[in-house]
Amino acid sequence: MTVIRTAPYEVRPASPVLGAEIVGVNLADGVDDATAEALRAAFWAHKVLVFRGQNLSPDTHVRAVQIFDEPFDHPSWLLRHADNRLVYTFELEKAGAASAWHVGGTWRTPPFHLESLTYQVVPDIGGRTLWADLQAAYDGLSEPFRQLLESVSAVYNAYPGDGTYKRPPVTETVEHPVVRTHRHTGRKGLFLSSSALRLTGAISAAEGAALMPFLLAHASSPNYTVSFGWQPGDFVVWDNLATWHYAVNDYDGPRVYRKVIGG
Template sequence: MTTTLNEYQLRRTGTRFGAEINGIDLRVPVSEGIRESLVRDFREHKVLVFRGQHLSPDQQVDAVRIFDEPFDHPTAVRHSENPLVYPYDVKTTGKASTWHIGGLWRNPPFSIESLVFEEVSELGGNTLWADLQAAYDDLSEPYKELLEGVSAVYDSDSRHYAQGAEKGKIETTIEHPLVRLDRNGRKGLFISSSALGLTGLPESEGRSVLAFLLSHASSPQYTIRFGWSAGDFVLWNNLATWHYAIDDYGTGPRRYRKVLAAEAS
């Protein structure tokens, strides 16, 4: 379904969430009316894809700033043209082929993650997102009550989350509630495959609940899938979705630039 909104068109890409935006050039400043419309669409659809934008590092930062304030990552490798841009090349940084949420080392985690693709394989390399709010909605009321007051534990060392970093010994941890209320007014699960365990439940019950939630939240019924071309720009609500970069392209290329957004901790 395609909807025309002022100066651009929105095409929904999933029944629950996700949309492509066409007819807008993010290389030039947008009007206040367009900005407000894009923010509303982002809060509703959670993942927005802008094809063929070919944004420079500075333009990517400006595009993210439409939605939230870009975040200065303390340990990430920075782009030479803009310190708020973080370059990745999977040949040196490795691949992140697990269901995950970014920025779990801090509180709050990143509100937004964004990518500009510079080089991609001819085939494969798609990305999946799952709607954690829809996954929460489909839980039974007794299970929702169980999750209130339960948190997941994660590694809190920001050095372990930089490009190509090797995971060292986990010495400090941080907790995030399993259920969070988003700015769009909806509750959702908040869980990542890097969770070390759960608090608020006996250990044996926590292991069972964690395994169920990881499986439930990645169910195909909650997912959307995008393939990429060089120049594509995507941003997503990192607090209401999680994502998975499919590793089916072997030794093929995959270079991209990341810009983050986050509230002050």
């Protein structure tokens, strides 16, 4: 695969569909305006960007996210870092609820624009993360089917969560169209999470129940996915409106990371 060189760093695509590693950028030192603009262009093109060995502090993690979007202050997050309220900490022995294909922030309108992680402790074996390109998945559907989906929405729990993966019974819901036009590129894509309660719109309840498993399986096809493994200090940022992700639950021992949300 061709390596795209944008001085003074490299954008190394990880697959023909999505994902790239950025080599030669030290985010802790900050970037100039021209580099920031180029990184944003790479982000919209590749949807998942990985920066190895950054070792970001909570504050520099927030500044790295600001290259791409404004950080989001979650209304009820319990796991805030003591040094920066926009940083949320996770210490896991297993991936837990993250070991399913999902999109962040489906409880709100709009959902999060992006999510990012910095890794502090990773397992010796396993613990990779997968992303799937929901725009490529949309392109892989027939035109009549794409037209049908334009009139379909998915219903989600409107509870914002607190970082513990504990959710009370559903009392309020929010709907999102299952076809979304990207705010920067104008490209259409599926928008669906495994947490969807049901489909609604110009289909019956029975049709929605039959359609849901097909869409979930189609969007997670290996044809549309990329995966990355981790070392301490790695930083990853992804487009939450164009991809969904899956933390593989195939490891033992601790997994510690920090999260900053954008949008």
